[in-house]
Amino acid sequence: MTRPPTWIRRLPFSPWHLLLMPLALLFALPLVQMVLTAFMPDSDINRFPPRFIPSRLVLSGFADLFAQSSALRWLLNTVIVSAIAVLSHLLLCSMAGYGFARLKFFGRGAGFMVILATIMIPTQLLMIPTYVLFSRIGLIDTLAAAFVPWLASAFGIFLMRQFFLSLPAELEDAARIDGCSPFGVFWRVVLPLARPALATLTVFTLLGSWNDLIWPLIAISNDQLYTIQLGLANFQGTRHTQWSLLMAGNVVATMPLIIAFVVAQRQFVATMSFSGLKG
């Protein structure tokens, strides 16, 4: 049997820390620097070599950001888009998933096959015709252009259907015998059981819609309707060296999701792996 060398066995801690500690710092430090720079006075950034720890904390980066851009408006737009995307996904995908998993009706098999077939279609293929379609029906340069493509997804329907198939049907039968309508069964009995799958769907839809860049970039040119990602990406081009301002913008764009992740970490990791194992 091969044994680790003596110096490793004499360490007062597990040798795995030698791998994990540097890696964890490598992943975390850029974000720490982002936050610190957002609160740094310009004099700390522009000296050479630049400081990592600010000499004092100032809010001028945020003040400049809100004075020179519509970042708060962009943030509000993003919140609206993501909220509509998540709520619509939760309702429409779980209803469709339930229908395809449990109800027997004409065209069910064909309908589900059509939806499955679209899972592999990448958004890049759809953006040109969708742009033309939206401009013909007057959706381009409205906030609706940003959220309409996020109202439902084949992945969401598939995920919910797989979850409902794994639920035992007895509870639903019991509720039906007690005189519950199909929608009542779904709303009062099935949906409360679907929390893990709904959490997964929320995570994926929130991440996707909050962080989306290419579609808002194509569909929206009025800067009052920008999402925060699009706003920052465009704003960067005009503010090359104002790093505390740009990092303040990054903090505004990323912190809501990062805080949500840290608060709900257990759920978050569980749902990511849940989706992964379902393939």
Next chain:
Amino acid sequence: MSLLFAGRHPATRRVALSAGRARWLSRSLVGWGFAGPATALIIGLSIFPAVWAFLISRQKWNGISPAKPIGWLNYQLMAQDPDLFAAVRHTVVFTVLFVPASIFLGMLIAVALNRPIRLVGFYRTCIFIPFVASAAATGILANFVFNPQYGAANSALRVLGLPQQQFLESQSQALLVICLIALWGQVGFSVVVYLAALQDIPKDVVEAARIDGANNRQVFRHVTLPQLGPVTVFTAIWQTITALQLFDLVFTTTRGGPLGATQTIVYYVYSQAFELSKFGYGSAVAYGLFAVTLLITAGMILYSRRSKIEAF
């Protein structure tokens, strides 16, 4: 109710039949009431545009003046477009670097995080948080960290006594740096998926191997690794699709530069369609990318089937 018990009277058969039809109709209405709204959205926002994109790809069209049908000309032009070849080459280089690295790092970090040691929660949080950050924010942050004059990357090289680099401003380094940034953002996903798979491996299998005298390395090679097969296929497909569709990071860091060195396929589609208004040609390139993605995914699934890895 009385009709149901009316016996063999000819009218009852008709009533029973239409009652069956009414039940069939009401079941279909209820079913489509559930499945209809989402299905209609998918058809309207995926199937319809996908078919339309194919029609557009056989036209010369700038989106405003009438479209001109040109058959397969756009696809023939693709075969002689040096800029497209360059974009394909950059995308392939990126994918070949990114996918194996994200799988190897994901597996390595997950194995380490699966040990009963202190600070595991802290490490996991640190490694996963970049996955939550948007590509736009990541790109802007990368411009700061890799800034040749005052970025942290060059400061670190200076402390180590290594020569200063141009990073994103160098034609030869930019794609590599983007790959590192993408790994920073995406490895967390591989780690979480592998960690879940590791925790699903039954403890008694590992115990049995140990009783039979297997050391750590043998347990990993002959017990753990085979169990990670399906999740590796899944991660490989997922990360390959992510890599082939690289756009956001390029847009927020180099915009395809310097001198086109980081132009990717999706970036090329974007610039052809929405900067140069070549909707037909852009659609043809997008269809080419779609076909290649399908082929690669199908190839990976077939390979995993043949190697008896039950991934799908």
